[in-house]
Amino acid sequence: MKFVVMLAVLLFRRVPGIRLIQYLDRRYTRLLVLIERITGYRAGRVLPYLLGVLPPVLLLCALLARVPDTPWNLAALVVHLLVVFYVLGRRDEMTWIERYMIAWRQGDYEAARHYALELLDDDETGLTPVSMHCRLVARLLAHAFDRLFLVLFWYLLLGPVAALLARLSALAIEWAQAQGQTVNPWIMRFQGLLEWPAARLLGLTLALVGRPVLGIRQWLMDLLRWRLPTEVYLNRQLITRFGAVSGGDASTDEATVYCQRPEHFSAEADHELGCVREMVWRALAVWVALSALSVIFFPALN
Template sequence: MKFFVILAVLVLRGMPGQKLTRPFDRAFLGWQRWTAARLGCRLGAAPGFLAAVLPWVLILWLLLWWLHASFWVLPTLAVHLLVVFYTLGRRSELVWVERYMVAWRQGDHQAASYYAEEILDDNDLGDDACQLHARVVARLIYFAFDRLFLVLFWYLLLGPVGALLARLSERAISNARKEERAQEDLACDEQVSLFHRVLEWPAARLMGLSLALVSRPLLGLRQFSSDLLRWKLTSEDFLNRQLLTGYGILSRDQEARDVFAQRPEIMTEEADQELAQMKERVWRVLALWVAVTAVGVIFWS
């Protein structure tokens, strides 16, 4: 069943029309605020986080258990598909980057700045075109991880329950950070941040290993082995360091910004080529996961 669901993701991921996620996300935000108010805690506190996330995960688990025990496989497959496509979220974050690149090519700098702000979630874009391009590419690979690979990793491991847990955890923390920016005196509890880092860590490392295997294996594996056990390295930084193997290996003390000057500038053919290669690598990694899943279906079903 998981194999067919991931095949559906490959076929349907690029299609428009995942607006179904937005009302559910708004409803979850309202639920999160309601539970925090009832518990008398702030939005990023651990009790409110658990009360907002765990009931829905438990309800999904009970629903799947009931369907599996009472009905044929098709209703269960339908629930798998609905949950996975909800947890994947927006249609494709590549659309922002594509609009951004088109705006730059057309010389519409105001539109390009707007799209860059959407991609980077930052109003300070800077004046360095090389650095801006590098930041966009780094955020793109993190989008692919956070909104695609993280969900599919936990789906393969724990089924729809794992996918929903990954999605709701990300949404809960994102909502708390938005409140933090609005009120300037809030922050997620350390336990909440630690829980999400534990969810991200194995998926990010597996994606980093996959990126190494489908691009420049020797350089990628050297970089991967150097960064594998660095717990404090964020998922975005870890994956960005894997991408930079085309410009050489980064030492443990060297930061990704040290090689920004070697990246192509915006509005150049080299920038377009790098972006196209990045997309290709992402989909090669996803295809690799599908192949591994198929092998698992054949030998362990």
């Protein structure tokens, strides 16, 4: 069931229903605002976080408990489809990068800069053309992980409840940070626990679809670096494709990150972004293939 549900959601990611999902996202953030007003605690504290995340998850648990636990039960299939369409199909992680690439190809650099900032989530002041491009590539990979691979991993492993928990947790943290609030360290640790196995598996997948020797070497080097931010970890894994390995314990290694990298708004940058997008979809294809194999060899997990 999991394989069919995941495949169906990926095939229908661009249907008009995506607007309804974005509407549900907005309603969820309004719920977070209401919780903040009622409790008197600012966003990012433990109590508003728990009140925002746990009720929908517990409600889903109660709903699934009433659905007969039989293979290919129609009611269970509908619940899985609705939940996974929300957590996995809620937005296309390639939207901003595609708009960015189209705008700069057409010479509309002002629009391209706007789309770039939507990816970077900050001001571009002080960024060199090379660093601007590198930041865009890193954010593209981070968006793909957060919007797609994170919930996909937990759905395949533990089902729709875990996928919903991962998505709502990330959404609650994003909203708190957008309000300029400091997120409680325990919440960040919990989110880190959710991200760590999925990020390491995605890193291994990127290694296999890129340059396997360098990629696996980098993967082993960073495997147990618990404090390495997910975006930095994935970026370090990505640049092995350019023939470089990032060493040391520093969270960033600019000399390595910028090695042989093109400048912003160049044909080489366009080509590299296309290659990165292709790597993301190849990695996704590997995960789809693994889920298909699990249907055959481990039917109890599906």
